[in-house]
Amino acid sequence: MITLTENAANHIQNFLSRRGKGEGIRLGVKTSGCSGMAYTLEFVDEIQPEDIVFEGHGVKVFIDPKSHVYLDGTQLDYTKEGLQEGFKFENPNVKDECGCGESFHV
Template sequence: MTGLDLTPAPRARRPRPKVVTLTERAAERVREIMSKPRKDGAEKPYAGLRVGVKNGGCAGQEYVLEYAEAANPFDEVVEDKGVTILVEPKAVLFLIGTEIDYEVSKLSAKFVFRNPNETDACGCGESVTIEPAKEA
């Protein structure tokens, strides 16, 4: 034995891109919603906005947005423009590169997902077909 330490030195990890981002309009709307008193009367504020994908609709999949009481152990936590977004683990590959916007028109106000992984959408705009992100 030579007494040399052959343990590799830890390497700095390169920064990972955010799975999803928000436009300023979307971030402003989420901050506004989250600042209001909770409808269930609880004092504790929400931990963030949970984003996911579920099977459903005529195109096969639907986006899901809901208030999150706490981060789940495997959620991808994204901080963007002062908003905490919790991405469900099974949705990460479907949402990589997605920008969430908030649009207001004469007939509706809604969050809109601009997802580069979408391959199709139904006519009513309520469901989409999403392929997992390809390796770069």
């Protein structure tokens, strides 16, 4: 299961409204960084038959089955800390992260 905080959902809804189209967002992983994997986020305009769909606070999150293995249980939040703002991933599967926080290992 993937969950969204209300802050994350509001931020995504604002992006979708400004964009004028989209079914929701796709959350995934790719091989990258010094720890092995990095998160990916993109808009979904076309739903794929194999997509796993979760919904929170009125926003749909789409995940492909391969990424779901690494993301199951993740909570997506949107935070502002000083001058830094962005999405924050609380993933219970992560065993280690790189120092810059851009990649992780499960």
